[in-house]
Amino acid sequence: MDTGVTAPRRALHVLVVDDFEDTAESLALLLRYDGHQTDFAQSGSAALAIARARPPDVALLDIVMPDLSGYEVARELRTLLGQGVLLVAITVLESEEDKARGREAGFDVYFTKPADLRRLRALVREVAAWRARFTRGEGLGVAAPNGASDILSKSNRKKSIN
Numbered sequence: 001m002d003t004g005v006t007a008p009r010r011a012l013h014v015l016v017v018d019d020f021e022d023t024a025e026s027l028a029l030l031l032r033y034d035g036h037q038t039d040f041a042q043s044g045s046a047a048l049a050i051a052r053a054r055p056p057d058v059a060l061l062d063i064v065m066p067d068l069s070g071y072e073v074a075r076e077l078r079t080l081l082g083q084g085v086l087l088v089a090i091t092v093l094e095s096e097e098d099k100a101r102g103r104e105a106g107f108d109v110y111f112t113k114p115a116d117l118r119r120l121r122a123l124v125r126e127v128a129a130w131r132a133r134f135t136r137g138e139g140l141g142v143a144a145p146n147g148a149s150d151i152l153s154k155s156n157r158k159k160s161i162n
Contacts, residue, residue: 011035011128012057012124012127013037013056013057014039014056014057015039015047016028016040017043017065018040024040027040030121039056043066051081057127058127059086060088061074061090061107064092072105074106078105086127087106087108088107089110
């Protein structure tokens with residue numbers, strides 16, 4: 001079966017957070033199929049517990065959740081993990097004000113539901129490839145994959161939310 005996504009060069013740990021179990025579990029399974037290690041949570045507090053025990057490389061966060069909002073979880077993850085985690089919002093909220101709140105909370109990328117799974121999977125794959133090059137010592141002097149420089153560069157973070 002051709003999924004349109006090649007295997008990652010380095011498996012990432014991806015944390016998927018959505019209060020709808022089927023959504024969280026399905027997305028985690030899809031990313032596991034792509035070769036990544038995944039955890040999923042149905043609440044912000046559960047997500048933070050997982051992140052403290054096993055820090056993710058990428059966190060995919062719904063924003064509207066019953067206990068802690070995705071904004072609150074993003075802020076806490078940014079405090080815990082700094083720039084070492086890629087924060088991706090996946091939400092039904094789509095106004096410019098919502099996106100601005102996402103930037104303020106620390107999100108690097110903002111998808112509105114239904115998320116384009118090809119773009120999402122490609123993003124995770126690009127981050128894995130970039131991290132593999134960085135881990136091999138090629139460092140920041142190597143051009144990041146298409147779009148990843150905007151996503152991973154702190155100075156360009158605001159440009160990456162669209």
